[in-house]
Amino acid sequence: MRTILLIGAGKSTSYLLQYLLQNAEKEKLHILVGDKDPNNAIKLLNNHPLSTAIKLDIFNEQQRINAIKKADLVISMLPARFHIQVAKDCLALGKNMVTASYVSPEMEQLDAQVKNKGLIFLNEIGVDPGIDHMSAMKVIDQIRSIGGKMLMFESSTGGLVAPESDTNLWNYKFTWNPRNVVVAGQGGTAKFIQEGKFKYIPYHRLFRRTEFIDIEHYGKFEVYANRDSLKYRNAYGLQDVLTLFRGTIRRVGFSKAWDMFVQLGLTDDTYTLDNSEHMTYRDFINIFLPYSPTDSVELKLRHYLKIDQDDIMWSKLTELDLFNDQKTIGIANATPAQALQSILEQKWTLDQHDKDMIVMYHKFGYQLHGKAHQIDSSMVVIGQDTKFTAMAKTVGLPLGIAALKILNKQITTTGVIIPILKNVYQPILKELEHHDILFNEKEVPYIGYNPLQDTHTI
Numbered sequence: 001m002r003t004i005l006l007i008g009a010g011k012s013t014s015y016l017l018q019y020l021l022q023n024a025e026k027e028k029l030h031i032l033v034g035d036k037d038p039n040n041a042i043k044l045l046n047n048h049p050l051s052t053a054i055k056l057d058i059f060n061e062q063q064r065i066n067a068i069k070k071a072d073l074v075i076s077m078l079p080a081r082f083h084i085q086v087a088k089d090c091l092a093l094g095k096n097m098v099t100a101s102y103v104s105p106e107m108e109q110l111d112a113q114v115k116n117k118g119l120i121f122l123n124e125i126g127v128d129p130g131i132d133h134m135s136a137m138k139v140i141d142q143i144r145s146i147g148g149k150m151l152m153f154e155s156s157t158g159g160l161v162a163p164e165s166d167t168n169l170w171n172y173k174f175t176w177n178p179r180n181v182v183v184a185g186q187g188g189t190a191k192f193i194q195e196g197k198f199k200y201i202p203y204h205r206l207f208r209r210t211e212f213i214d215i216e217h218y219g220k221f222e223v224y225a226n227r228d229s230l231k232y233r234n235a236y237g238l239q240d241v242l243t244l245f246r247g248t249i250r251r252v253g254f255s256k257a258w259d260m261f262v263q264l265g266l267t268d269d270t271y272t273l274d275n276s277e278h279m280t281y282r283d284f285i286n287i288f289l290p291y292s293p294t295d296s297v298e299l300k301l302r303h304y305l306k307i308d309q310d311d312i313m314w315s316k317l318t319e320l321d322l323f324n325d326q327k328t329i330g331i332a333n334a335t336p337a338q339a340l341q342s343i344l345e346q347k348w349t350l351d352q353h354d355k356d357m358i359v360m361y362h363k364f365g366y367q368l369h370g371k372a373h374q375i376d377s378s379m380v381v382i383g384q385d386t387k388f389t390a391m392a393k394t395v396g397l398p399l400g401i402a403a404l405k406i407l408n409k410q411i412t413t414t415g416v417i418i419p420i421l422k423n424v425y426q427p428i429l430k431e432l433e434h435h436d437i438l439f440n441e442k443e444v445p446y447i448g449y450n451p452l453q454d455t456h457t458i
Contacts (some may be wrong), residue, residue, distance in 0.1 A: 001030045001408055003070055006242050007056060007086060009035040009044055011412040014387050016075070016396030017044050020133055020403070024050040027404060028369055034067050047252035058082055068093055074405055075099070083107065087121060094119065096369065100126030100395050103416060111416040124418040128157035131254045131379070131432070133154075133232075133418060134398075134425035135439050139375060141368045141422060148240050151372065152426060152448045153367030156213070156223045158249025159391055162355035162382050163218070169316045171251035173348045175356035175383075175391050178364045182249065182341045183269050185227065192229035192245040194431035195448065201225050212252065213361050216440065221359065223247035224255050235420055242365075243448055249359050257316045260305055261340060269337035276334035282325040284339055320347050324412060358390040360439075364430040365448045372446035377439045394437060401431050409443050 006013065020031050024147045027292075041053035050342025056067050058078060061206060068074055068089050073096045076086045087107055096119055103123045105168070114121050124130055132155055140150060159175040174181065177258045190201040201209050209220040229246040238244055247274035261267050265288050273279065273287070280295055289300040320343060321327065329339045343435035350356065360379040365372065383390035402419070405411040411424050419425045434439070 001050075002072045004034055004403055005032045005034060005071035006066055006077060006408075007022045007058065007074065009033050009053075010077060010429065011389070012392045013044060013077055014396065015393045016077075016400045018388075019397055019400035021045070021048050021051060023400075023404065024048070028189050029407075029408070032067065032070060034063075048304040053061070056194070057266065065089055065093070068095055070413075071095055073098065075399055075403055076281070077399075083123075085295045090121070091117065093121065094413055095405050096120045096122075097453070098122045098125060098399055098406065100124070100130060100399055102129060103267050103418060107416055118414055120414055121416045122402055122406065122424070122443070123416065124394075125398045127272055127391070127398070128360070130398050131394055131437070132157055132360060132417065133420050134429050135377065137236065137361070137420045137422070137425055138429060139362065139364050139377060139441065140238075143368075143375075144362065146368065148366040148368040150238055150364070150366050150374070151446075152243040152363060152374070153236070153238055153241055154245040154247070154363040155361070156249045156359070157360045158251070159348070160251065160357045160359060162357040162390075165350070165354035165356075167250075168347065169312065170254055170348070172254055172258060173350050173356075174345065175350065175355065175389065178341050178345055178348075179337075180343070181430040182267055183226070183336045188227045188265070188271065190225035190227055190229070192225055193241070193244065195241045196242050198405065202386045204262060206457050207255040207262060207392040208301045211247075211297045213249070214381065215359065215361065218359070220252050221249050221361075222252045222255055223249055223361075235418065235442075248389055249361065253312075255311055262307070262314065262316070266336050266340045268362065268414075270351045272333040272335055273329075273339060275435050276329050276339055277332040279339070280325050281321060281327050281329070281343055282323050284329060284343070285430040286323050288336075290422050320344065350386050352386060354386060357381065358394050362439075363447075365446055372448065374444050374446040374448075375441055376444050379437065379439045381437055393435070397432060397435055397437065398428055401428050 024031060031051040034054050035058050038053045038055045038139050074090055078100045083099050083101055084106045087097055087110060089111055091110060094117060112288045135211055136155055161173040172245055183279040185203050185206045190206055192199050206224055210224050213221050213223060224247055226246045229244055233239055233244060286297045289304060292300055329342050331338055331342055358381045362377040364375040381390040381394055405427055410427055413421055
C-alpha cells in the first residue's frame with residue numbers, strides 16, 4: 001500500500017478526496033487525512049476502509065513530522081503561507097509534495113535541494129493557477145510546433161454563480177474566500193503589455209478599465225486586470241509577445257458597481273474602525289460621508305456617487321441592506337474591508353441548493369507564414385451543489401490526478417516545478433477531459449495589430 005497524506009480537509013477537498021478514494025483500491029492507496037478538527041475529515045471520508053482521519057495541528061512539529069513520515073506523497077491544502085514548513089519537512093524526510101498555491105520565494109529557494117534529493121514539489125496545480133497554465137501551454141506549444149510565432153496571449157478566470165442560481169442584481173455570490181474578493185487588486189498597480197507597450201492601471205481606476213468577452217451559450221462577461229500579468233512571461237517563453245494580459249472574469253456591470261465601494265474607501269484594509277463591533281450598517285456607510293444636519297445618509301451617498309434614485313447602481317446598494325440601522329458589523333477593531341466583507345457575506349453566501357460556475361478564457365494570437373491568426377479557448381464548469389462545487393472540482397481534481405501521476409512515475413521532472421512542461425500537463429489534461437473539464441477551442445479573426453503593417457501606437 002502507498003500512503004497519500006492530505007493536510008487540511010476544507011471546502012475545496014470534496015472532489016479531491018472523492019477521486020482519491022475511488023482510485024484507492026485499484027491504485028493500492030491508503031488515504032491519510034490530517035486536520036486540526038478530525039471531524040471535518042471523518043465526514044468527508046465516510047468510513048472508507050482505505051482511509052484514516054487524524055488530528056493534525058500544523059504548528060505541532062512532532063504531529064506534523066509523524067504524519068509526513070507515514071506518507072509516500074503529501075498534498076498540502078493549507079493556506080499558502082503554511083506550505084513552506086510542510087515543504088521543509090518533506091525535503092528532510094524525502095517525500096514528494098503537491099500544492100495548488102503559487103510558488104512563494106521561500107519555496108523557490110528549495111529548488112536545488114529538492115532536485116538533489118530527486119524529489120518533486122509540484123505547485124500551482126489547481127484551477128488558477130493550474131488549469132490555466134496547462135491549457136495555455138498546450139496551445140502555445142502546438143502553435144510553436146507548426147512554426148508559429150506568438151503575438152498575443154490573454155488569459156482570464158472567474159469564480160462565479162451559475163446562471164440558474166444567479167438571483168441578485170450583482171450577478172455574483174461568494175464561491176471562494178470572500179476576503180480575496182474584497183481586497184482584490186490591492187497591493188500594487190496592475191501591469192501588462194498591450195500591442196508592445198507597457199500599460200499600468202492604479203487601484204483607484206482598476207474597476208473602470210475593463211474589457212468584454214463573449215462565451216458561447218453563456219453570454220457576455222467583463223474582465224479586469226490582475227496585478228501582475230508579466231509574472232509568467234519567462235516561464236511561458238513569451239518574452240517577445242506584443243500583448244500579454246491576465247485578468248479576472250465577472251458578469252457585466254459588477255466592476256462598475258464594485259467601484260462605488262472603492263471610491264468610498266470601504267475596501268481599505270490598512271486601518272481599523274473604532275467601535276466597529278457595535279457599529280450599524282448605516283453608521284458604517286455614514287462615517288465615509290460628509291456631515292450634514294439635514295440630509296439623510298441615502299441622500300448624501302447618492303450625491304457623493306452622482307447617481308439617481310432610479311439608477312440600477314442605487315438598487316444594487318439598497319439590495320445589500322446597507323442602510324439598516326439595526327444590523328451591526330459584529331467584529332471588534334475591524335478594518336473597512338473586514339466590515340464590508342461581513343455585510344456582503346449576509347447577502348452573497350451560496351444558498352443550500354445554489355450552484356457555482358468556473359469560467360476560463362484564453363486568446364492566442366500568432367503569426368504563421370506571414371499571416372496573423374487567433375485561437376480563442378474557453379472552459380465552463382458548473383458545480384453540483386454547495387459541497388461538490390465547480391471550484392472544488394477544478395482545484396481538487398488536478399491535484400489528485402497529479403498526485404497519482406507522480407506516484408506512478410508518469411511525472412518525473414524533479415525540483416520545485418509548475419505544470420508548464422508537456423510531460424506534466426499532457427497526461428493531466430487528458431484525464432481531466434474524462435471529468436468534463438475541457439476547452440472549446442476555435443479559430444477566429446486576429447484582433448490585434450501587426451506592427452509590420454501598421455505603424456500607429458495604442
